[in-house]
Amino acid sequence: MNNINFITENMDNPRELERLFRTEPEAFKKSFSSAWEQNPDSQVLAVWQERLHFKVTENADKTTFLRRNFFFMGILAVLAGITTRLLFYFTEQEVIAPINLVFGVLPFIAIYFVFHNPSKRNVVYALASLFLISGIYMNVLPLEDKDSTIMAYLHLPIFLWVVMGLAFTGNEHAKGSARLAYLKFNGEFGILYACMAISGMALTAISMQLFKFVGTDFTEFYMSNVVVFGAAALAVVAAYLVTMDIKLAKNIAPYIARIFSPLVLATLLAYLIAVIAIGKSPFLDRDFLLVFNGVLLCVLAVTIFSITERGTDEKMNVFDYINFTLIAFALLIDAVALSAIVFRLSSYGITPNRIAVLGVNLLIFAHLLWIILAYVRFQGDKTGPLAIQDAVTKYLPVYGLWAAFVTFSFPLIF
Known part of the structure; x- marks a missing residue:
């Protein structure tokens, strides 16, 4: 026909x-x-006319936007690579601390965020000031392996992660939906960066092997220059691809969340059973207490990742029950860890490490408690799933404030 x-x-x-x-x-x-x-x-054909031809104009505007963003991203990626390589040289010479390498990547991603999502001047000024103050302060600290300085180095990335959230959300930094989008960005960024990093490692192995065949070994040069440059530049590229709504990370992220949640729950159960069977005690074993806290942080990260990838449907599903169980176990672990930290503080005295770990555990305990209460209300049909996501997003600035406190005050106090 x-x-x-x-x-x-x-x-x-x-x-x-x-x-x-x-x-x-x-x-x-x-x-x-x-x-x-x-x-x-014909009204029906008029609808089809718009449906078939509307994208022509849209694509023209989008192509211009993509070209502009791609060009700007390319410049930032090169600058990030060069800056990181220079910072790496100074860290090798022990002129500056290795933590300074974060300033070779994060400021450039923040600049891209502001370019992609223009913000008011006060937001831009706040971002510039926070990065500048952080960079100056880190390099004023003496290059010594003191506990207070190490705690500052460890908490700086957490503080800057929250600052990056301000750059990402821009003028909408107070909105829960914008913060949720930032959490989703982190998950998708991690997935995409890992995929590209694996490809980069394969290329590195092939390149070094090919040069070995012709009697040239440039492993040290390649690792110190190409790999360092590429790792930094790749972070900016990954941020660009995620913000450009690439389908790979967005499509795979919910499935990874659903796969990892039950796997982490099973691993956590096996771990707790083994701890009880072996008789390990975080009260007396410092290293075991650190591992205990590491497990807690992993559970928190997986839970938040799973919640951010949850749909907005009103029904409680099996993955919500898995998350609920995970949070309950995490609360149990955190309670034991808190008891062990208080015991060590009363028995062995106050140190920067113990105060920092105590603070982090208290923050996590309060956050987990808020999330699990939101789940309880959701189960009782008193709230919707957005209340759970709000419990995740509204607490994020608290981590930033604590990280800032440890980073900037611990070296002075201790």
Whole structure:
């Protein structure tokens, strides 16, 4: 049958038009123009006219936007790579602390965020000031392996992560939806960066092997220059790809969240059973207490990742029950860890490490408690799933404040 006649005869049958379009989209598009010219008064064909041709103008604008963003991203990626390589040289010479390497990447991603999502001047000034103050302060500290300085180094990335959240959310930094988008960005960024990093490692192995075949070993040069430069530049590229709505990370992230949640729960159960069977005590074993806290942080990260990838449907599903169980176990672990930390403080005295760990555990305990209470209210049909996501997003600045306190005050206090 002639497609033009078929379209004309089925102007009042949208289902048949949709079926033909899905069966032969190219043929439909070619025939539609003639059918539309013959029936310009048809409301159904008018809708199809907009549907088929609206994207032409949209794509032209989008192409210009993508080209501009891509060009700017390329400049920032190169600058990030060069800056990181220079900072790496000074860390090798022991002129500056290795923590300074974060300033070779994060400021450039923040600049891209501001370019991609323009913010008010006060937000831009705040971002510039926070990065500048952090960089100066870190390099004023003496290059000594003191506990207070090490705590400052460890908490700086957490503080800067919250600052990056301000750059990402921009003028909407107070909105829960914007903060949730930032958490989703982190998950998708991690997935995409890991995929590209694996490809980069494969390329590195092949490149070094090929040069070995011709009797040249440039492993040290390659690792110190190409790999360091590439790792930094790749972070900016990954941030660009995620903000450009690349489908790979967005499609795979929910599945990873659903796979990892039950796996982490099973691993956590096995770990707790083994701890009880072996008789390990975090009260007396310092290293074991650190591992205990590491497990707690991993559970918190997986739980938050799973919640951010949750849909907005109103029904409680099996993955919500898994998350609920994970949080309950995490609260139990945190209670034991808090008891052990208080015991060590009363028995062995106050140190920067113990105060920092105590503070982090108290923050995490309060956050987990808020999330699990939101789940309880959700189970009782008193709230929707957005209350759970709010419990995650509204607490994020607290981590930033604590990290800032440890970073900037511990070296002075201790």
